[in-house]
Amino acid sequence: MSQRPPSEEDEDEDDTQEGERWFAGGERSGISVENPDRPARSGGLNTVRDILRKAAEGGPPPEPTSGQTSSGAFSGGGNLLGSDELPSQYIPDPTTSHAEVAGDQMETAIREITFWKTGFTIQDGPLMQYDDPANADILRSINSGNAPPSILNVQVGQPVELRVSRRLNEDYVPSPKRFNVFEGQGNRLGSALPVGTAPTASSQQPPGAFPSRGNASEGGQDRSSVTTKFEVDMSAPTTSVQIRLADGTRGFRLVARMNLTHTVGDIRGFINASSPGQSSTPYTINTTFPNRVLDDDSMTIEQAKLQNSVIVQRRL
Incomplete structure (x- = not known):
């Protein structure tokens, strides 16, 4: 799983890595106290800083080189062409495992993680609080490069490019609801309705459903x-x-x-x-x-x- 840096910095990194300190005492003695309510000290922020640091140090993924020379020998699988009577048949590479072939054929999924003041979001998902132990485990998994596929909505073994957005000084703002162009039901042009039928309350279909047809x-x-x-x-x-x-x-x-x-x-x-x-x-x-x-x-x-x-x- 690769990580890319945010497109812009919200503030200097030192402001988020250091907690807010208060000093109390007299002329000859005093104590330094860190503000416990500062968001940078809430659970999971150490992992957040590690992810932001890795994203800044890693940079964008390298572009594929086009000048590489390859061997003239053929390797890999091939297709045995068929006909109208016989279907085509794929001949796999005997030197490559099925898992390697499946991994190569999967396209890289692009996901964005946004770090807010009190939690983080993945894509347009809900806010996950930093102080929730379960969410802290998710951050540690992302930091180690082994995030659960269900969290990123990808298949097992699918490569992921993780883009990081840093908004630690902002409160979470839910993404606006996407506008659905079509909602309801309809009839495809040229299709005939069954004779003697009419839409009733019991035959209503959910939004986006295809209309049913008679035999x-x-x-x-x-x-x-x-x-x-x-x-x-x-x-x-x-x-x-x-x-x-x-x-x-x-x-x-x-x-x-x-x-x-x-x-x-x-x-x-x-x-x-x-x-x-x-x-x-x-x-x-x-x-x-x-x-x-x-x-x-x-x-x-x-x-x-x-x-x-x-x-x-x-x-x-």
Whole structure:
């Protein structure tokens, strides 16, 4: 996990590293007392100073060099091209472990930690007080470079670039709520509403849900019952799943943002809601490398190892 310095300094660093001292006594004797209410002496601030110091000393990550010479010998995995009858097949590098390959394919996540007067925030998350022992443990983990993935909302083993913002003299101000362009429900253009149906209080869907459709044919009844309503919890780990539809247009792709707890059935429901008639014709959804059929709708994204994957729809 790399750390980058803040874009600007709020004050001289000596003001935050030294506690506020009071002196009391007479001409020949006296004592020096540190103000216990000064924020710089609250729990976790020693770790905060270490993180700020490392960020200032470390600087930005080095730019990749383009002039490096490489060996002429080929190493790594490759793809065995397939055809309409046989799917393509990935041949892994026999000298590289699966964990190393997965780590190389993960893109670096950028996260920002902001240090306020009484606590710290990660991205647009809530304020975490310095004097909370649990939050102090989180700071120590970040300082050691092993922050919990759930705190940074990343996958296990994913590289993280941590950007530090220093606002120790400011009270915490919550970020303004993001404006959602679309809230509510609607109908995709060209889709027909089921005959004799009207929206009722019992059929209302949550904001952002796809509209449900009636059975287009008897053969699609089992798959059309799959729900197309799911919500994404942005405070939990998320991933993107790219879906290639079998509609004759090779360039038409969908990208679904999902939590790792969503299921294969949610992917199927997402496909059914993408355009009219998807659920009327039986189909399978398959991974590409390696090629396998996802026939267990109850399996989660994490269990099926579908993080940042490509899913292909094939008609039966």
